[in-house]
Amino acid sequence: MCAGILATLILVVGAAGGLWASVSLSSGQAEISDFYSWQGEIPREPGTLLRSTAYDGQTPEGSTAYLILYSTTYSDGSAAVASAVVAVPDDPAEVATAVAWQHGTTGVTQGCAPSLTADALTEDSIPGIGEIVSRGWAVVATDYPGQGTSGKYPYLVGEGEGRATLDGVRAAEELLAEDFAQVMLWGHSQGGHATLWAAQIADSYAPELTITSVAALSSASDPLALAQDILSRGSSAVIPIITAYVLVPYAMEYDDIDLEAMARPGGVVIAEQVASRCATSATGLVSVLSVSAAQSDGPLFDLDLSSGPAAERLAENIASGDFSAPLFLGQGTDDEVIPLSIQRSLAENTCTTGHMVTEREYEGRTHMGVIASDSPLIDDLWSWVDSVLNGTVSSTC
Numbered sequence: 001m002c003a004g005i006l007a008t009l010i011l012v013v014g015a016a017g018g019l020w021a022s023v024s025l026s027s028g029q030a031e032i033s034d035f036y037s038w039q040g041e042i043p044r045e046p047g048t049l050l051r052s053t054a055y056d057g058q059t060p061e062g063s064t065a066y067l068i069l070y071s072t073t074y075s076d077g078s079a080a081v082a083s084a085v086v087a088v089p090d091d092p093a094e095v096a097t098a099v100a101w102q103h104g105t106t107g108v109t110q111g112c113a114p115s116l117t118a119d120a121l122t123e124d125s126i127p128g129i130g131e132i133v134s135r136g137w138a139v140v141a142t143d144y145p146g147q148g149t150s151g152k153y154p155y156l157v158g159e160g161e162g163r164a165t166l167d168g169v170r171a172a173e174e175l176l177a178e179d180f181a182q183v184m185l186w187g188h189s190q191g192g193h194a195t196l197w198a199a200q201i202a203d204s205y206a207p208e209l210t211i212t213s214v215a216a217l218s219s220a221s222d223p224l225a226l227a228q229d230i231l232s233r234g235s236s237a238v239i240p241i242i243t244a245y246v247l248v249p250y251a252m253e254y255d256d257i258d259l260e261a262m263a264r265p266g267g268v269v270i271a272e273q274v275a276s277r278c279a280t281s282a283t284g285l286v287s288v289l290s291v292s293a294a295q296s297d298g299p300l301f302d303l304d305l306s307s308g309p310a311a312e313r314l315a316e317n318i319a320s321g322d323f324s325a326p327l328f329l330g331q332g333t334d335d336e337v338i339p340l341s342i343q344r345s346l347a348e349n350t351c352t353t354g355h356m357v358t359e360r361e362y363e364g365r366t367h368m369g370v371i372a373s374d375s376p377l378i379d380d381l382w383s384w385v386d387s388v389l390n391g392t393v394s395s396t397c
Helices: 003-016 128-134 158-176 190-205 223-231 238-253 269-277 283-298 309-316 340-352 376-389
Strands: 049-052 064-074 079-089 097-102 136-141 182-188 213-216 327-332 357-362
Touching: 049 213, 064 158, 079 128, 079 158, 079 223, 079 357, 097 158, 097 190, 128 136, 128 182, 136 158, 158 190, 158 213, 182 190, 190 213, 213 269, 213 376, 223 238, 223 309, 238 269, 238 309
Parallel strands: 097 136, 097 182, 182 213, 213 327, 327 357
Antiparallel strands: 049 064, 064 079, 079 136
16 A cells, blocks of 8 residues: 555545545555456346355454355346455354445446455454454455446445345355345445445345344435535535546446536546546546646536436435334544435434434544544444344434
8 A cells, every 4th residue: 555645645535525435545456357257147046156266365363255256136127247255254153144244435447346455354444344253243245246347336326236235145145055044234435325225125125134234334325415515515626536436337327317418528538537447546546636637627527416317316316214124323423525414314214214223423533434443333333233133222213
């Protein structure tokens, strides 16, 4: 890791409220091995394990880790292939519980998959993973399709993210040749959005999985409100970068999202170049610098989110919080990425449905600081998990 580049990018992006990852910055985009390339027919049954191999990165003490490739489906039902990394405790021999972890923004292209890195299973990437493994539970961390594997990436496309999450758990069950008695869904930032969507579609998409608890941390649960907030922050090189991260995948996902109509002449080329770079690599800084230069002639995008296809598509990907499992929401009061009002609104809306919600706010914690190892959120999350397991969980509604 290049600390100077990391510090520079945090200063540039943090000042503008950039939507960046839950992992550390690397010096370049990861190399994609042949493992991630699937040339055969994709099985019609989603969640089918296609192949597995040992994961050679860092692993929690007392665990064995695997890379897996599995079938899933996009939001329109078409077949896709996704990758994930799975950590399994060495003892006990049978694993009854799985925690499905959904990662935050790393980028929107193939080389940005966390499983391509050596630290996908560290505390920095998955808070509490050591405790998870020590309890004898498995961890399933999807990359979503389009990261690691080829194809379109369902960035803030709730149905696609949710399906990839649930299908990763199914594939892990096949890997271990056993069914999990319970599944917990956890995620941060973009991964919080994926987590909420996985929970709300689980009954219809994967009814055989027993979802017992859901934790969405600093969640991008309302993509429309988040996008409107980012656009309101004024002129910055980071704003068109985030816009490209959303619009390029949305244009691939939805026929009515027309990049040409939303960008100034030449803007589409720049947007596609930006979307080809990972937020967690040094090339993310290249995007900041190149967009800064390009914007000297005016904004790259002319985007009105009060109405129109982009606003409608973002709105249809708002997470509802409508599911029966207890929900934990946690966010820092100094979150520079996602407005705290989004979590508060989700908590309020979920409370009106009568569901069990525990909402926590952490004074002085930033977007990433709230899941740091010294954050009080970590202990609160475990206390909440234990209360769910022993039947004493209470709501903050």
